[in-house]
Each structure stands twice: as structure tokens, then as C-alpha cells.
Amino acid sequence: SQELEQSPQSLIVQEGKNLTINCTSSKTLYGLYWYKQKYGEGLIFLMMLQKGGEEKSHEKITAKLDEKKQQSSLHITASQPSHAGIYLCGAFHSGGYQKVTFGIGTKLQVIP
Amino acid sequence: DSGVTQTPKHLITATGQRVTLRCSPRSGDLSVYWYQQSLDQGLQFLIQYYNGEERAKGNILERFSAQQFPDLHSELNLSSLELGDSALYFCASSVGHTSSGNTIYFGEGSWLTVV
Numbered sequence: 001s002q003e004l005e006q007s008p009q010s011l012i013v014q015e016g017k018n019l020t021i022n023c024t025s026s027k028t029l030y031g032l033y034w035y036k037q038k039y040g041e042g043l044i045f046l047m048m049l050q051k052g053g054e055e056k057s058h059e060k061i062t063a064k065l066d067e068k069k070q071q072s073s074l075h076i077t078a079s080q081p082s083h084a085g086i087y088l089c090g091a092f093h094s095g096g097y098q099k100v101t102f103g104i105g106t107k108l109q110v111i112p
Numbered sequence: 113d114s115g116v117t118q119t120p121k122h123l124i125t126a127t128g129q130r131v132t133l134r135c136s137p138r139s140g141d142l143s144v145y146w147y148q149q150s151l152d153q154g155l156q157f158l159i160q161y162y163n164g165e166e167r168a169k170g171n172i173l174e175r176f177s178a179q180q181f182p183d184l185h186s187e188l189n190l191s192s193l194e195l196g197d198s199a200l201y202f203c204a205s206s207v208g209h210t211s212s213g214n215t216i217y218f219g220e221g222s223w224l225t226v227v
Contacts, residue, residue: 096209
């Protein structure tokens, strides 16, 4: 089973609607990354969260880290076609030089 | 453009062959990471180097090896290739280690097709 579970696995929303993607870890989270990927292309960095309760925003995307629940959520407000892609969360579970493991991704389609 | 350069972008090779994927990290970044992405397995961590030394290892096959050179570029060597090795291979880099809050920047990837 995956160390990081993302839900939903895919999502289709109407343009202008809000949406939330969740990332849940089976291990204690030390830090978590969110990336966006277009199919077959590189990963674009969105945000990194390290402290419990930390919340960061970039344009219409907000991410929050809930350490107790070992979970992070990514929220998009007023979605646009440009938000379409695959959203990946990546986590590390201790300090130092630790591997960052990724979830399988959430595929987002935004219908105009 | 992330600043991480990977070559080649596409590669088609036969089973049993050996290939080398090359990565130049962002200027100033000392850490290099290698990942393999396939449809069924998702993004899998292979190995990480920091300033020439191996720092973390994932489920990297024995047929695969990597190294980071004094000029900080890195190479991933894949040998005795099998059909299942067909995947998108990513290199990524960061200034230091992840727990310092460093952003990891990904390259565009190298598409490997084994036929």
C-alpha cells in the first residue's frame, strides 16, 4: 500500500467551482510538498509545508498541514482551465537527508 | 524552466542494453535526486546525492546505479534493460536537505522506452 494516499484520484469540476484534494500519510509527517504536473512533463513546485497548522497560499491555491491527522489539503478557489493537471503530494518523515515519497496523484479536469 | 537540465529527453533502446541519463542541477544546488515515474507505480524515489555523496536510497534496482560528480552533475546508469524499465525518469535538485525547508526543483524528465 502507498505511504501517501491522495483523494480523490480524479476530479472533474466546472470552471469557477472550488475544490479540495487531500493527502494522507501513514507515517508522522515532518514536511510535505505539493506539485502540479502536466502529463509527461516536469513537476512544478506549488508549496511546501513543515509546521503543524501551517497554511500557505499562492494565487488561488491554498494548502494546509494537519500534523495530528497526518494529512494535508490543497484547496483551489474559483477553478480555471489553467488549473487542470495532476496534483502530487510528496512527504518526508524525519529530518536530515530523507527521501521524499510521493502519492499517486490526483488528476484534475476543469470544464469551461 | 526549473533550471534543472536533463538529457536526453527521449530514448528508445532494446532489452538488455545499457543507457546513461544525465542531469545538471540548478546553479548552486548541491543535492540531486532521481525518480522513476510509471503509470502503474507513480513517482518512485530512487536515490539522492549531496555534494557527491549518497545520502538516501529508495528501491533502486541493482541493475541501476548513479553518481554525482565533482562539478555536481549526476548520471543515472540503467543496465540489462527490461521492458518494465520503460518510464519517465526525473532528476531534481535542491540547495540542501529537505528538512531545512528547501524547495526541490524537477527537470523535464527523460522518457525511456525499452523495446
